[in-house]
Amino acid sequence: MDTNSATPSVLMATTNEALLDDLLRLAAAASITPLVEPDLLGLRRSWHTCPLVVVGRDLAEPLARIQPAQRPGVVVVGSALDGDDLYRCAFDVGADAVCRLPDDETLLAGKLADALDGSTRTAVTLAFVGGCGGAGSTTLAAAVAVFGNRRGFRTMLIDGDPLGGGIELALGIEHDAGDRWPKLLNASGRISASALRSALPSIDGLAVLSWDQSDVTVLPPDTMSSVIGAAQRSNDLVVLDLPRHADPTVEEGFIRSTATLLVVPCDVRSVAAAKRLSGPLRSVAGDLQVVLRESRPGLSAADVASHLALPIATKVGTERTLPRAMDQGHFVPHPRSPLTRAATTLLDLFDLIDSAAPSALAHSVIA
Missing domain, CATH: 3.40.50.300 (P-loop containing nucleotide triphosphate hydrolases)
Structure with missing residues (x-):
């Protein structure tokens, strides 16, 4: 489970069940229980709730059209089949990073670990x-x-x-x-x-x-x-x-x-x-x-x-x-x-x- 606090550290939003399965698998590997929102309404409602927001390509486009408030810690996730317009969607929602699965699983896993760890220490x-x-x-x-x-x-x-x-x-x-x-x-x-x-x-x-x-x-x-x-x-x-x-x-x-x-x-x-x-x-x-x-x-x-x-x-x-x-x-x-x-x-x-x-x-x- 997400051990840092009672509030989830990661919001995951997508209508794509296959993509959600992949995201939940990576979250489980990082010992994270994310907040999952299956539609645009839920995504908007929880937009400022978690330190990290992972948005599927399917919701990134409609989210961009409503011009959400800018915030750090947003990752747009698509597949290897997505073209350059995936980056346009990420730019429009103010995302910090773009991940194409499965190629960028390591990058996304690192983002999840950072969210769970909270503020980074330098021991x-x-x-x-x-x-x-x-x-x-x-x-x-x-x-x-x-x-x-x-x-x-x-x-x-x-x-x-x-x-x-x-x-x-x-x-x-x-x-x-x-x-x-x-x-x-x-x-x-x-x-x-x-x-x-x-x-x-x-x-x-x-x-x-x-x-x-x-x-x-x-x-x-x-x-x-x-x-x-x-x-x-x-x-x-x-x-x-x-x-x-x-x-x-x-x-x-x-x-x-x-x-x-x-x-x-x-x-x-x-x-x-x-x-x-x-x-x-x-x-x-x-x-x-x-x-x-x-x-x-x-x-x-x-x-x-x-x-x-x-x-x-x-x-x-x-x-x-x-x-x-x-x-x-x-x-x-x-x-x-x-x-x-x-x-x-x-x-x-x-x-x-x-x-x-x-x-x-x-x-x-x-x-």
């Missing part, structure tokens, strides 16, 4: 990846998502690593109802943002997309792209936990992110491994920065920054008790822990400021 999207195995990128990604959610930002945490064990295990929600990646395996094109969010398990309002314990370990790039796009339209903050191996699916995550945070322990071997990874990352990540995981003895921040030739976003210290707690499904970082400080610093860095209690670390960057 800050942060991708986390370990510079080496065991760097702690998953823990930091989870912390950023948890604290972003606590600050009141609509947040989604996406586990993009099918071989990582499932981030939901660390959060203790592996038995909660909701969709996991395998359920979305065939998703492509425009996904309804609100439908995606409502289908996922959540913890205190934080929506989580993770892996189940099935044998599915491969996603098509189109699926990753569509899911991230839907997440960005329905959230203020999207956090991606991505694997180190590069393939077209994982690259979609880096390409679509506001910034990529490379988590690197401050020892020689880890920095050397991160150096090898940073080259491929530069080609797909628009804003690549480093989070230093402190170790003793270890390299200095200046040494790591110089060797990787990348800016340092922040540093994070060792969290001794959290790993055991995460194994038991209890992800509750202490308010004054190194992990909490790092997560809040990153949120501040990307302007995700807690308006109720702004952090004293706002916009701090390690030189």
Whole structure:
């Protein structure tokens, strides 16, 4: 159903039953229950009711003759057999777009998804990846998502690593109802943002997309792209936990992110491994920065920054008790822990400021 409000988001008007069947099929795929008007009188009566109006060619011509009030969000729909006069009808009614079915089904499906999603959001999207195995990128990604959610930002945490064990295990929600990646395996094109969010398990309002314990370990790039796009339209903050191996699916995550945070322990071997990874990352990540995981003895921040030739976003210290707690499904970082400080610093860095209690670390960057 149309989940955004009690008022339908889409008006569909046509006397053509075959065309209406096609329109209702597309609406159902977008989880929309439209308002349907079967004649010109009903169309005129409901002209200003819905954000999107889809008018069949059969009603577009008589509608144009009465010169309706101009409004945005009108699409005229015809068939591949309609000639150029379809565009004349669309111009006369002030339509924003013309769709010929079945060729333009994808275009119309996108219009329907936009109507369901309402006002478009542009989520800050942060991708986390370990510079080496065991760097702690998953823990930091989870912390950023948890604290972003606590600050009141609509947040989604996406586990993009099918071989990582499932981030939901660390959060203790592996038995909660909701969709996991395998359920979305065939998703492509425009996904309804609100439908995606409502289908996922959540913890205190934080929506989580993770892996189940099935044998599915491969996603098509189109699926990753569509899911991230839907997440960005329905959230203020999207956090991606991505694997180190590069393939077209994982690259979609880096390409679509506001910034990529490379988590690197401050020892020689880890920095050397991160150096090898940073080259491929530069080609797909628009804003690549480093989070230093402190170790003793270890390299200095200046040494790591110089060797990787990348800016340092922040540093994070060792969290001794959290790993055991995460194994038991209890992800509750202490308010004054190194992990909490790092997560809040990153949120501040990307302007995700807690308006109720702004952090004293706002916009701090390690030189």
